[in-house]
Amino acid sequence: MKALKVILIIIAVLFGGYCIWMATLPTEYDMERTAVIDAEPEVVFTEVNTLTEWPKWSPWYKIDTTAEYEYSDVVTGEGAYYTWSSTDGNMGSGKYTNTTVVPNEEIVYTMEFEGMGGSEGYWNFEPVEDSRTKVTWGFHTEFDFFSRVWGVFMDDMLGAQFEEGLDNLKSVSENMPKKEASPAADISVTQVESMPYYGITDEVSWADMGSDFFAERYGALATYLGEDMKNTLSAPFAIYHVWDEENKMAKVEVAIATTSTKPGNDRIKKGNTYAGTVVKGVHLGAYDKTGDLHMALYEYVGNNNYEMAGSPWESYVTDPGTEPDTAKWVTEIYYPVMQSSTATAE
CATH class of the missing domain: 3.20.80.10 (Regulatory factor, effector binding domain)
Incomplete structure (x- = not known):
């Protein structure tokens, strides 16, 4: 009985310490990754804005190659979305939606995860010298008290995926076949x-x-x-x-x-x-x-x-x-x- 009491005290102390540590963690998480791509903003923007193009460069599609996807009738612009359903615990099911689209400049999106709530993010497309594009992929979410611990690991997990996605997007955009139009066009x-x-x-x-x-x-x-x-x-x-x-x-x-x-x-x-x-x-x-x-x-x-x-x-x-x-x-x-x-x- 005494041993059980000691164990319960230790558990209570550990749990109390864990809660104190959790209380020090931020309630919101923001992350972004940036890449410079040797292609004009409209080329890169179109790859991101056209949701049916994502399988060519998004790292999420290779997590579970058997996942099922469904797309909205219109796959570009504001309101365009896709849903996914996977038996892989790393993907689950959810929905991605473009909520705000400024052609060739910005996309704001939401992601809803079944049973886990939602988050939001953004894409920025900034022209830089030599007809290149600075692309920023951002993400924002909020945690309840006991979910704050995920923020500790989020940058390593999600950041690596964003970096891989931008590398793939860079390769796709820079290797897209091009034909120069006549000077008058x-x-x-x-x-x-x-x-x-x-x-x-x-x-x-x-x-x-x-x-x-x-x-x-x-x-x-x-x-x-x-x-x-x-x-x-x-x-x-x-x-x-x-x-x-x-x-x-x-x-x-x-x-x-x-x-x-x-x-x-x-x-x-x-x-x-x-x-x-x-x-x-x-x-x-x-x-x-x-x-x-x-x-x-x-x-x-x-x-x-x-x-x-x-x-x-x-x-x-x-x-x-x-x-x-x-x-x-x-x-x-x-x-x-x-x-x-x-x-x-x-």
Whole structure:
């Protein structure tokens, strides 16, 4: 009996000492790792922002190669997520979600661990000299009293994984196939958000697709929208749903983005523009001279492991009514893309 009492006293003393030590530990934990990658910010950003690209570089995927993953319908931008389920105790189950995305600059994310609560983190993409990128991968979590001890080991465990992930991301980004665009083609990879718009869609021969074709349709849209033309969200644009080389025909949707709540009619339809990753080109000059840029964009998509994710569109930034000099007309051309299935499989 006396021996048991001594044992209980020792246990109580040890437990008390453990609690005192725990009380000295921080209730929050912050960690970050940084790497400089020899690739432009939009290249590195796209690898991180596109969740289906993570298997190429994330160290977490090799912890349990039999783990099951599910992805949101849209795998880029704010709200994109993936879930994982593993029988490996080092992984368990959980969910990763992009909560804030600033294209080519920052991603804020949350991670929810089944039975363990959640945490948050961030990615920063900072351009540095020689077209390189300083990438910072950060993580923040909070502990209850008896979980504080995990903070003692967190840096060694998680820090090593972050370092491995950044090394892999560096290798993937720096070895991505590239093709230089022509000097006149200002091409970049970026993100766009969806906008509500009103559009008129027609099939038209290339020969009839001149200034009168567009002027009539933009005029009809402006007349229908009336005062709501004051609430436009972008320059007028045209979506090219079909471009038929053989028959020299096109299916074109002439459109204006606006916050109007009008219902549309038989000719004028409401829609929402594409949201996600795009390859963007900027053309300076007359509208009928955009062919070279379209070709450069098409080649860029193919040579950088992308595939088309929707219909391309042209945004007519300069108003010909106020700028008669065609050499000063600015046209932005967007090709919606996603990483090619072939590249992902590799």
